[in-house]
Amino acid sequence: MKKIGMLVAVTREMRAVFARYGRTVAEETRCGVKLLTYDMGAYQLIVAGSGAGEIAAAAACALLIDRYEVELVVNFGVVGGLTEEMTRTKTCVIERVVHYDFDTSACDGTLPGQYCEYPDVYLPATPALVRRALEIAPELKAVTCASGDKFVEGRERKSALRDQFGADICEMEAAAVVLTCNRSEVPCLLIKTVADALSDGAEDFNTAVQHSAEHCLAVADKIIREL
Numbered sequence: 001m002k003k004i005g006m007l008v009a010v011t012r013e014m015r016a017v018f019a020r021y022g023r024t025v026a027e028e029t030r031c032g033v034k035l036l037t038y039d040m041g042a043y044q045l046i047v048a049g050s051g052a053g054e055i056a057a058a059a060a061c062a063l064l065i066d067r068y069e070v071e072l073v074v075n076f077g078v079v080g081g082l083t084e085e086m087t088r089t090k091t092c093v094i095e096r097v098v099h100y101d102f103d104t105s106a107c108d109g110t111l112p113g114q115y116c117e118y119p120d121v122y123l124p125a126t127p128a129l130v131r132r133a134l135e136i137a138p139e140l141k142a143v144t145c146a147s148g149d150k151f152v153e154g155r156e157r158k159s160a161l162r163d164q165f166g167a168d169i170c171e172m173e174a175a176a177v178v179l180t181c182n183r184s185e186v187p188c189l190l191i192k193t194v195a196d197a198l199s200d201g202a203e204d205f206n207t208a209v210q211h212s213a214e215h216c217l218a219v220a221d222k223i224i225r226e227l
Contacts, residue, residue, distance in 0.1 A: 002042070002043040002044070002071055002072075003046060003062035003068060003070045003071055004043050004044070004045050004046070004070060004071065004072045004073075004074060004173055004224060005046050005047075005061075005067060005068060005070030005072065005073045005074070006045060006046070006047045006048070006063070006073075006075070006076070006220075007038075007046065007049065007050055007060055007061055007064065007073060007074070007075045007173070007177055008047055008048065008049050008050065008075075008076070008077065008137070009049075009050055009053075009055060009056075009057060009077050009172065010034065010050050010051075010052055010077070010078075010100070010211070010225070011049075012036075012078075012210050012213055013076070013078065013213045013216075013217075014047075014170065015079050015213070016213045016217045017047055017208070017217065018212075019214065020214075020217055020218070020221060021045070021047075022156050023214055024036045024037055024046045025037050025038065025039045029145045030063060030067065030161055031059060031063060031108035032051075032060065032214065033048050033049065033050060033051075033060045033063055034049040035048050035049075035063075035068075036049075037049065042223075043096065043224075045224075046064060046068050046070060048060040048061075048063060048064050048193075050173070052172055052173070053172050053173065054099070054148070054149055054172065054173060054175055054176040055149075055176070056173075057075075057173035057176035057177055058173075058176035058177075058179070058180050058226075059109040059174065061073060061176060061177050061180040061181065062099075062140065062180055062184075065180070065181070065186050066184075070171055070186065070199060071106050071186070071187075072129075072176065072186065072187050072188070072189065072227075073110065073177060073181050073187070073188045073189075074186055074188070074190075074191070074220060074224060075158045075173065075174065075177045075189075075190045075191075076191045076192070076193075076213075076216045076217050076219075076220040077173065077191075077192055077193075077211050077213065077215065078116070078121045078171075078192070078193055078194070078195035078205075078209050078212045079169040079170060079171040079192040079193070079195065079218065080151075080152055080158060080159070080162055080169060080170045080171065080194065080195070080196045080197075080200070080205070081144070081168070081169060081194040081197040081198050081200075082125045082158045082162040082167050082168055082169055082170055083162060083168050083196060083198065084140070084167070084195060084198060085171055086132050086168055086198065087101045087145075087194060088194055088195065088196070088197050088204075088212070089142070089194065089211070089212055089215055090105070090194045091137075091139070091140055091191065091192070091193045091194075091215065091219050092139075092140055092141045092143040092154050092168065092169065092191075092192055092193075092217060093125075093133045093134065093141070093142055093143070093172050093189070093190065093192075094125050094130075094142075094144075094169075094174055094178075094189055094190035094191075094192060095124070095125060095130050095138045095143060095144065096122040096124045096125060096143040096144050096145070097119045097123050097125070097144070097145040097174040097175050097178050097190075098122055098123070098144070098145070098146055098147065098149050098160045098167065098175070099115070099123070099147055099158055099175035099179070100112075100113050100146045100147065100148045100149060100161060100164070100165060100167075101113075101148035101149060102148075102175070103113075104116075107142055107214065110180070111185050111209050112137045112169045113165070116206070120170070121165065121175060123161060123175060123178045123179055123182065124178070124182075124188070124201070125178055125187055125188055125190055126181075126187040126189065127186070128187070129189040129227075130142055132223075132224050133189060133227060134224045135193070136217050136222065136226045136227075137222060137223055139140035140191075140219070141168070143167075143168035143169055143192075144165065144166055144167045144168055144169075145167060145168070145169050145171060145174045145190070146161040146162075146167035146169070146170040147170070147171055147172065147173065148167050148170075148172065148175070149173070149177075150172070151202065151205075152170045152181070152195045153196065153200070153202055153205075154199070154201055154214070154222070155199045158198055166196075169192060169194065171192065173211075174190055174192075175227060177190060189220075189223070189224075191216055191219055191220040191223065192216060193212040193213070193216035193219070194212065195212040195213075195217050
């Protein structure tokens with residue numbers, strides 16, 4: 001049976017998982033990560049509740065790959081919009097991500113955000129899966145994501161990320177997922193829904209996050225079932 005790993009960062013996104021998939025066939029906690037296994041018939045879905053941020057997401061992603069030997073990692077979740085197009089509940093597939101608060105440029109001559117094994121600041125998600133997601137759900141937009149360990153709010157800060165990196169959305173886990181999967185040679189698919197738009201802040205995020213998470217999982221689930 002094919003094994004698919006699903007990385008989920010925050011509690012309200014996990015609530016969407018419980019609501020959609022119901023009873024598990026197995027549950028355990030490893031390295032502080034809650035892991036839920038669902039029998040989906042054609043495949044086994046292993047959901048890892050990582051917690052927020054790059055460090056937690058990288059650890060959970062590595063656990064899914066190494067311990068559970070998943071053949072694909074899917075990350076769904078809510079994000080902030082950085083452009084006028086990225087309004088609330090707009091759903092997208094991440095084509096590439098920049099880890100914008102990673103910076104070793106002072107000692108090795110790379111650009112801010114650049115990992116030395118890459119030719120520029122962008123970490124690519126799996127191109128074939130991005131294309132397939134767009135075939136299954138053509139309403140999606142392929143986007144560039146700015147990822148870092150900060151909740152970004154307000155037009156000024158969001159516009160700065162957009163202008164520096166050409167990013168459409170921002171969040172806190174995608175760089176960890178893409179970097180870990182690429183280094184492990186495991187394909188990844190990242191589906192995200194906007195909870196706070198360009199001029200929104202934390203209050204707007206908290207108002208919209210649950211609905212956005214449920215909508216995002218519905219789209220991700222549809223894509224997974226048709227891969």
